Amino acid sequence: MAAPSEGALRRFSLAVDAMGGDHAPDSVLDGLDLAAERHPKAQFLLVGDEARLREGLKTRPRAAKLCVIRHAPDAIPGDMKPTVALRQGRNSSMRLAIDAVAKGEAAGVVSAGNTGALMALAKIVIKTMPEIGRPALAAITPSARGDVVMLDLGANIQCDARNLVEFAIMGDAFARAVLGLPNPTIGLLNVGSEELKGDDRVRQAAEVLREGHAGINFHGFVEGHDIAAGTVDVVVTDGFTGNVALKTGEGALKLMRDLLRQVFTSSIPARAGYLLARPALERLREWMDPRRYNGAILLGLNGVVVKSHGGTDATGFAHAMDVAMDMVTHGFTQNIREGLSRLATHAPPMTGSEADPSAVTAQQD
Incomplete structure (x- = not known):
């Protein structure tokens, strides 16, 4: 089953960096398929290489029902320094997923990508709560x-x-x-x-x-x-x-x-x-x-930001999704x-x- 078009939904439970992690996007999609079973009413904005994600969702029907794809031409590598990611990662899957939270399109973001880049981008883009x-x-x-x-x-x-x-x-x-x-x-x-x-x-x-x-x-x-x-x-x-x-x-x-x-x-x-x-x-x-x-x-940010371990499998990524969903819903x-x-x-x-x-x-x- 193909993912719905982006215009079909306005507010997402979570934005997901589909290209972050050692085994992306397969481990991310497998984790989303597990998370979809646990959170059947959630709505996920899946950010990454559109062609690869659409192909991957064909064999993961539960995730496909809940995901909307947003194309991102780039991905931030695991060894990129945070300062470089801030300058050069504007079209990356991580940055566009974080942008969705900053714009109010999604309540939170989950990524298995570069930890330093995620923390730096989240603080700059989503910003710390005033208090x-x-x-x-x-x-x-x-x-x-x-x-x-x-x-x-x-x-x-x-x-x-x-x-x-x-x-x-x-x-x-x-x-x-x-x-x-x-x-x-x-x-x-x-x-x-x-x-x-x-x-x-x-x-x-x-x-x-x-x-x-x-x-x-x-x-x-x-x-x-x-x-x-x-x-x-x-x-x-x-x-x-x-x-x-x-x-x-x-x-x-x-x-x-x-x-x-x-x-x-x-x-x-x-x-x-x-x-x-x-x-x-x-x-x-x-x-x-x-x-x-x-x-x-x-x-402490104006949105939920969860970092999954880069080398985890579907079960681990699904758990990171569970944590993010708990924070959003409560x-x-x-x-x-x-x-x-x-x-x-x-x-x-x-x-x-x-x-x-x-x-x-x-x-x-």
Whole structure:
């Protein structure tokens, strides 16, 4: 079934960069076909090489019913610097998908393309919400008690107290929209749980959050081990610490998988033990499947921006689409504005909040 013409629809749930990612456009189209089953009433603006996309949709009828194609003659390569993408990517699939959000044609954008280019273009074109000093990169990670939201994960190396307070408000809104938590708990990552621990900016942010003006459930300070323990639903920190913590956690999960493989292949009795433990190990494998956590989110913009991992498959891309749809349908942006309005005059003054949009440090790929 051919995709409908662009004039058939006016407002799209999401714009999709069809040419971004290691296996585009096939992995994107396969992911859209899965997402179409989960979101049959959605409307997607598919941006990319029109001839290739029309041909690809012929074998993906569920996606074809929900997609409108917009031709883009170019694509931003994975190794292009953000500053170059800003200058030369005006006709790329990523840029045209982002333009659709800026013009109000779509509520959000999903891309598996160049992380730095996506973050830089989104901040310049869609722009940061007036109430937000800096957007933050967030993601969902596993814990012993369920999924946990972490932010910032690398968009801002240096943050002041006001930035951390804003991150807490955005993390609260995200946990409500995507994780479905009615009253998520928030923790500030620190070197100890005592109130006197940490530097001035962390203590000042904690003081503001404890006052409760932002309307969030602030737990207090948390430490590194609390992330995996699931002590809180949302972990807030600066981009430098968050990125290090994220990559450390990913490395620990990979080490655990490798050690389990070594243990269960080390001897004949061990292999027999694997057969007995296989059902439980399959459940563990599903729980640790990185595709379940695919989709980093740039929070604080005038629209939803979700970054899928460039090397993911259809299942992973569909999960990124799920995250974006949850944010759109649950009024994520409005929830942020409400939290900031409650904060009003009680937050510390914002200093040095405007960062160079090309100075992107987080690379999810």
